[in-house]
Amino acid sequence: MDNSSMSEIPAARRDADVANVRRAPKYSVFAGLGAAVGILAALILSTVFDGSGEASPFTKVMYSPSQAFGFIMLWCVPAGVLLGMLVALVLDWTIGRRTREVRVAHEQVDEA
Numbered sequence: 001m002d003n004s005s006m007s008e009i010p011a012a013r014r015d016a017d018v019a020n021v022r023r024a025p026k027y028s029v030f031a032g033l034g035a036a037v038g039i040l041a042a043l044i045l046s047t048v049f050d051g052s053g054e055a056s057p058f059t060k061v062m063y064s065p066s067q068a069f070g071f072i073m074l075w076c077v078p079a080g081v082l083l084g085m086l087v088a089l090v091l092d093w094t095i096g097r098r099t100r101e102v103r104v105a106h107e108q109v110d111e112a
Contacts, residue, residue, distance in 0.1 A: 016104070016105050016106070017103075017104050017106065018101050018102070018103060018104070019101070019102055019104045020099045020100070020101055021099065021100055021101075022095075022096050022097075022098065022099040022100075023095055023096070023098075024092055024095075025088045025091045025092055025095070026088075027085060027088050030084040030085060030087055030088035031081050031084050031085055031088075032084075033084050034080040034081040034082070034083050034085065034087075035077050035080055035081050035084070036080070037080040037083070037084070038073070038076040038077035038078070038079055038080025038081065039073060039076070039077060039080075041076045041080065042069060042072040042073040042075075042076040042077070043069065045072050045076070046065060046068050046069040046072050
């Protein structure tokens with residue numbers, strides 16, 4: 001082989017280390033599920049308690065059932081997201097304690 005073909009092949013280096021791996025919940029999934037539970041709770045609350053048949057004592061305005069659902073949803077969705085995040089945090093604390101060691105190979109390629 002001549003030197004021109006050797007310069008085209010990159011030099012590779014491998015190192016091996018030990019790393020700790022743990023499982024962690026996906027917080028966005030728990031937040032989305034909490035929001036869905038909040039919407040469901042708002043839907044149930046707005047259909048079970050029909051308070052939209054009379055005018056509000058504070059504003060003297062009569063709200064439609066869809067407006068009442070929207071107002072209830074303003075409270076239930078953030079509460080559902082908060083509860084979902086708390087569940088994820090508790091799972092992270094309990095499941096996150098269990099770690100395992102794995103062998104990790106680092107590979108570095110230097111272009112010549």
